[in-house]
Structure formats: C-alpha cells, structure tokens
Amino acid sequence: MKNFPVPRGTNDILPSEIPLWLNVESKARHLLRTYGYQEIRTPLFEETELFARSMGETSDVVQKQMLNLAASHREDAEKTTSASLSLRPESTAAVVRSYIQHHFDQKENLTKLFYIGPMFRGERPQKGRLRQFHQIGVEAIGPESSLAYLDAEVISLSVHLLRSLGLKNFRLKLNTLGSPDDKKEFSRQLREELRNKISDLCEDCQGRFERNVFRILDCKNKTCREIVSRINIGHSYLSQESQVYYVQVKEALESLGIVFEESFNLVRGLDYYTHTVFEITDSSLGSQDALGAGGRYNNLVSQLGGPQADAVGFALGVERILLAMAPDGVIQEAPLTVYMIAMNEESYRKAFEILHLFRGQGISADMNYRLASMKSQMRSANKIGARYVAILGEEELRQNAVTVKDMTSGTQETIAVENLTKVFKEKNFVIHNHE
Ligand code: AMP
Secondary structure (H helix, E strand, O other), rough: OOOOOOOOOOOOOOOHHHHHHHHHHHHHHHHHHHHOOOOOOOOOEEEEEHHHHHOOOHHHHHHHHHEEEOOOHHHHOOOOOOOOOOOOOOHHHHHEEEEHOOHHHHHHOOEEEEEEEEEEEOOOOOEEEEOOOEEEEEEEOOOOOOOOHHHHHHHHHHHHHHHHEEEOEEEEEEEEEEOOHHHHHHHHHHHHHHHHHHOOHHHHHHHHHHHHHHHHHHOOEEEEEHHHOOOOOOOOOOOOHHHHHHHHHHHHHHOOOOOOOOOOOOOOOOOOOOOEEEEEEEEHHOOOOOEEEEEEOOOOOHOOOOOOOEEEEEEEHHHHHHHHOOOOOOOOOOEEEEEEEEHHHHHHHHHHHHHHHHOOOOOHHHHEEOOOOOHHHHHHHHHHHHEEEEEOHHHHHHOOEEEEEEEOOOEEEEEHHHHHHHHHHHHOOOOOOOO
C-alpha cells in the first residue's frame, strides 16, 4: 500500500508543539498591538505577476522558488484571462496589494499592519529551510512614512519581539542602499569592481553579474566571499540626502539603545528595497542563520499601481525563532483541566452533565466515553495530562458531589456539584485563554 508522508519541506505541527507556537504568536500579537500595528490576513495565493513585479523577475525567489498553482491556468483559460496564481513566498507584496485595493491611503497618512501566517517557497529543504514556513511581519505604509524614526521603530520592534521571546544572542546588521538612483550607481560600481574577476566567480554568480549583481554579495561560495571581502566601495554611491537619512536612522536607533553592526555587504536580494535594510542573525542556527530581515521600500506601492506612498517593514521566521529559543522557554500549561471519571452506569449520565457544566464555564474537561475500570480511566487522565480528575461513584451520586483529585499533589477533596465550577474558578483554574 502506498504511504502518504507529509510533503517534503513541510511539517505537521503536532498538539505537543502547539503551546510553543501559541506562546510565540500571542506574545507577538500583544507586542505588535502595543506598537500600534493592526492585523491583516490576505489570501495564501495571489497572481504570480504580483510577486514577480514586486520582488523582481531576477530575484532568486521569483526565478527558482515560486510554487505555481497549475490548475489556475485551466480555470482561467475558460474565462479567457490568463492569470497565473502562486502560493505566496512572502507577504509584503500581498499587503501592499491590499493597501491599494482598499484605499488605505485615503483613510490615514500612515497605515501600520502586521501578519502572521504560512509562506511557501520551492526550496531544497534542509535544517531551517522549508517549503512551507511561517512568518511574523509588519508593514508601515503611507504618504508620510518616510521618517527615520519609523525605520528605527520597525527595527527596534523586531529586536523587542525577539527579546520578549527570550532570545539574546542575535546580531542586528544594518545598511542603506540609498534612493533608486543611488542603487543604480551602487550596482554600476559593483560591476566595475567585479568585471575583471568574473571568471573566478562561481557559476551562479557569473549569471548574477548581469542579472542581479547585488546577489553576489551574499553568495556562500568561498571564492566569491573572498572576492567580495576585497570590494571597497563603502557608501560612495550615496547621495548627500540619502546619507543624511541613514545617519538619522542610526541616531534614532542609538537613542533607543539598539545595538547594531554596519554591514556594507548587506543588500537583500529583492528589487523593492531602497534606503534602510537590516537583517537579524543568530549563529546558533547554523548555515541558515537569518532570523529575519526587512527594510524600506519607497516605490513599491506606486509600482504596483497605487498612490505615492513610502513604506518600511520586516519579516521574522517563526520556525527559526523556535529553533533558537531555549527549550524551557515556555511554561507548559496542562492540556486539560479536568478529566471526569464515572464509576458505574448510574453515575455516567450525571458525569456527562457535569462535563457539560465545566465546559460551559470555560473550564476544559473531557471524559472516557465508554465505561471502564477506575484504573484504566486514571491511566487515560494521566496520558492526556489532566491537571485534576473529578470522580463520580455511588457515594458521590448520593451526596450530589464529586471527588476532585489534584494529579500533581495527589490530594483530594469532595465538592458539592452546585459549588463545583465556583470552586474551580476561585482556585484560578480558568484557563484556556492564550490572548
Ligand atoms: P526573507 O524574506 O527570505 O528574508 O525571509 C525572512 C525570514 O523568513 C528569514 O530570515 C527566515 O527566518 C524566514 N525564512 C525565509 N525562507 C525560509 C524557509 N525556506 N524556511 C524557513 N524559514 C524561512
């Protein structure tokens, strides 16, 4: 018989891991709201062209990693349109698409949005590199968003978020690409520096030389790295204005006490970035060491047919955050508060009613749906990880009470049914609220 394992590069997130995910997601949501960001949820797929136009036809993601929905061609062919659809490899373009479509610019001068969700890239899977992974990201977009303080806010938010999750050993790298004109000058200078070394570059980089010369700067090949380390352009491509902006960003970060390292080689492989770019790495992650990255993208909104609006954002990888987090970073909540145990046929109906009572009050409860021995039911309660068991036998039924046993301390007490949910609430057993 054929087996159906999970597709390569994807993971089931199992019940035992869910508390770790909820911890990250709820802390992130809380902090993002503290900074004035509101959640947005866009579809998991968009027109392929949206990604190609925003990230750039020559970016690695668009060239090699798009997961195309083949069926969409067929369906659209009937309607004589030919929109090709792809699973989203990232969310910036989708958020900008939504910003334009819903005329956010007419409602406010600055729109601050965040998202949490899965992204898809057809990469060769390895540790820390998946085909379905999750990102937490923000985008601050608006006609009045070109302010160095906003760059600093977005960067400090990403640092704050990682710290609030208990991460300490990460490094923040910062650079600026300048305006689109500066960027052109930067690529011109890079090509000039590299022109007589093309034949020494790896095969990929030889292709990148014309297509997307910036990508050579983050090639992992040893020879390419050596060549890159000898490039000495500094920030000579920057206009006076861009230089002033960069200094303002750095000063704003310093005023917040954010420690950063300047990295002239940090360029990010996507077309839409302008001015500030940053990346956060953690060496404990091995070769895929980027926890997240972001920067400013001042022309994307208008490039995608929207109004003139500048923007800045970041995306952090949830799987990599979880890999870098200390294993004891989360206090594991008991998966279940009460496990009901009915001792005989007569008590079963009452137990079922009490089960309903607990749940109605927001106290998580479960039971064995088939009558079994006390021993076997206790075993089930243990297996589930119930915090308490509530036992209902003949004697309890007569008294209209239950015997509640604390599974950690082993102590037990008999509580009248009418007081049951009150007692549980007073003891602060309530409970499954992750917000
Ligand atoms: P990027 O847009 O490629 O800079 O991605 C931002 C962050 O998302 C990275 O720093 C990683 O933490 C995470 N990420 C990107 N691609 C993957 C992937 N294939 N698997 C797991 N995490 C990823």
